[in-house]
Amino acid sequence: MHRTARSLTATGLSTSLALLAATPAAAAEMTVTVTIPRLSVAEYHAPYVAMWVETDAGKPVTTLATWYSVKLKANEGTKWLPELRSWWRKAGRALAMPADGISSPTRPPGTHSVSFAGAKSPLGRLAPGNYRLVIEAAREVGGREQVAMPFQWPVQAPATVAAKGTAELGAVSLALKP
Secondary structure, eight states, X not given: OHHHHHHHHHHHHXXXXXXHHHHHHHHOEEEEEEEEOOOOOSSOOOOXXXXXXXXXXXXXXXXXXXXXXXXXXXXXXXXXXXXXXXXXXXXXXXXXXXXXXXXXXXXXXXXXXXXXXXXXXXXXXXOSEEEEEEEEEEOTTSOEEXXXXXXXXXXXXXXXXXXXXXXXXXXXXXXXXO
């Protein structure tokens, strides 16, 4: 009986230590801010956008969001997702769209933010390491553009990484909080 009590205490201690070790990632938060510029063109279409995390070696880890025409009849909006070429080749073709928690409508010109909690999917699966957040935009009768921002996971201290597109994307930023 004495031995059983020690085993339970050791197990409880191991579980507590594991939970404490997981706390930084679990409590972490990522906020992505994307500016879709207002373009003066004859025929304007809101861009399709994909956001994903990849290793610093370029291997895709998880898709965070896709903004496309989700409300077209017969799911026709997915027809143009391959125009997000980098995302499509790395991760998109393997996803069944619409994907719950990932798919949402295109956004008009302006600044848009999305937040992700570290304990929840898709960030809950990130192992400690160096990563890149990649944002790609493609627009019908327009261009295609991609920006990438490096970050480290789990988050040790608050950090902000910023980048700027040249045509299809404006200012983009990644804010990380432990």
